[in-house]
Every structure is written in structure tokens, then in C-alpha cells.
Amino acid sequence: ILLFSGANKITVSNVEIVRVDLAFSIDNVTEVNINNVKIMEPTAITDVPKGAFRIRNMYQSSIKNVTIDGNGMQGILFNIYQNLVxxxxxxxxxxxxxDLHLFHADSSSNVKNLVVNNSTFEMKKVTTQRARFRGVGSTALFENNTFINTGxxxxxxFSNDAGTSISLTQNKHSGFTNLAVTSDASILSNNIDLDK
Structure with a gap:
């Protein structure tokens, strides 16, 4: 696990993380840039499922060029608490x-100007909506991503709560009837169903 607490203006690059139950724990950071990282062979070391990134209070930062092999991973890929700006x-x-959540931001979260783009997420099994933003007033853009369910x-x-403004634009998806649940508060535009 790589732990960042109170960090400012730090770059982490060219790192391979192997056999951990949580790769990054990020708390109260500004201008932290994570680039060119591999997360491999995740293991459930503790009884509490964790995932890849646990983020609390992150500002003006980036996470780019990350390869994740989720075989054996438990928890949430990107777990967001409080502020993400x-x-x-x-x-x-x-x-x-x-069957993990890709993104989850709880009801107390404040997500502003999150951009998720040019990424591919391949799932072996899905039994419920696996991307959810719950914090009222949260804004995010998901653009030019591919979401594949092979199960x-x-x-x-997606299942985003009322009061959020999550834009889903020019994404591709396969293995889902729709990108977002009917009651979802997302703003959908020019997404492509690869199964049609």
C-alpha cells in the first residue's frame, strides 16, 4: 500500500504494486500526480475488502496510465470520500x-470537476450497478471510455443519485442493456452500445 496523507506537489511514476489488498490510500493531498503504475495480483490480506484507490480530500491532481489486473481483488476500484476537486x-x-464497484462516492462526498477519460474497464461478472455518485451537487465527466461486461x-x-450532474459522453459499452439505469440522474450523450 502507498499512503499519501497531507502530500503536496508529489509525482509517483513507474511503480509496480503486487499482492496487496489496497494499492493507494490518499488523504488530504494537492497536486499529486500518479502516472505509469501497475497493480497486479491483488490479495485479501484483511477481512475488510478494499480495492485499488481509496481517496479522501484530493485536489488538483491526476491518476494516469494505470494498469490493474483485478483477478482476486475485493472492495472498490476507486472509493471516494469527502472532497474530490x-x-x-x-x-x-x-x-x-x-463484480466490484468501479467508482463509488458516498452521500457525504463532494465531487467537483472530476474527469474520467480514455480508459477501459473489463468486468467478468456484474450483479448490480457498479458506478455510483451520491453526493448532492457532485459533477463529473466520463468521456471516451469503454465498459465491457463479459459475463x-x-x-x-451507472446509478447516480438525484442532485448529481454526471455526464456520460462518447463512451462505449458491451454486456449492458443501457449504460445507466432508467432512474439515473446522469446526462447521457453519444454513447455507443457495442452489442447493437
């Missing part, structure tokens, strides 16, 4: 994801 998540390649087809991936 002006953050870019780009060029993520996540494979072998087995049994599921109804939808």
Missing part, C-alpha cells in the same frame, strides 16, 4: 474485475 483519471486499463448481460452500469 479538479481531478483527472485517464488511460486506466482494468481487467478481470469480478451474463446486466441491465445497466
Amino acid at each position: 479538479d481531478v483527472l483519471i485517464s488511460n486506466i486499463t482494468a481487467t478481470n474485475i469480478n 451474463a448481460k446486466y441491465s445497466s452500469l
Whole structure:
């Protein structure tokens, strides 16, 4: 696990993280840039499922060029608490994801100007919506991503709460009837169903 607490203006690059139950724990950071990282062979070391990134209070930062092999991973890929402001998540390649949340921001979260783009998420199994933003007033843009479910087809991936403004634009998806659940508060535009 790489722990960043109170960090400012730090770059982490060219790192391979192997056999951990949580790769990054990020708390109260500004201008932290994570680039060119591999997360491999995740293991459940503790009884509490964790995932890849646990983020609390991150500002003006980026997470780019990350390869994640999720085989055996438990928890949430990107778990967001409290404030996430002006953050870019780009060029993520996540494979072998087995019924995990890709993104989860709880009801107390304040997400502003999050951009997730140019990334691929491949899931082996999906039994419920796996991307959810709950904090009222939260804003994010998901653009030019690919979401693939190779297991049994599921109804939808996103389920964002009322009061959020999550834009889903020019994404591709397969293995889902719709990108977002019917009651979802997302703003959808020019997304492509690869199964049609």
C-alpha cells in the first residue's frame, strides 16, 4: 500500500504494486500526480475488502496510465470520500474485475470537476450497478471510455443519485442493456452500445 496523507506537489511514476489488498490510500493531498503504475495480483490480506484507490480530500491532481489486473481483488476500484476537486483519471486499463464497484462516492462526498477519460474497464461478472455518485451537487465527466461486461448481460452500469450532474459522453459499452439505469440522474450523450 502507498499512503499519501497531507502530500503536496508529489509525482509517483513507474511503480509496480503486487499482492496487496489496497494499492493507494490518499488523504488530504494537492497536486499529486500518479502516472505509469501497475497493480497486479491483488490479495485479501484483511477481512475488510478494499480495492485499488481509496481517496479522501484530493485536489488538483491526476491518476494516469494505470494498469490493474483485478483477478482476486475485493472492495472498490476507486472509493471516494469527502472532497474530490479538479481531478483527472485517464488511460486506466482494468481487467478481470469480478463484480466490484468501479467508482463509488458516498452521500457525504463532494465531487467537483472530476474527469474520467480514455480508459477501459473489463468486468467478468456484474450483479448490480457498479458506478455510483451520491453526493448532492457532485459533477463529473466520463468521456471516451469503454465498459465491457463479459459475463451474463446486466441491465445497466451507472446509478447516480438525484442532485448529481454526471455526464456520460462518447463512451462505449458491451454486456449492458443501457449504460445507466432508467432512474439515473446522469446526462447521457453519444454513447455507443457495442452489442447493437
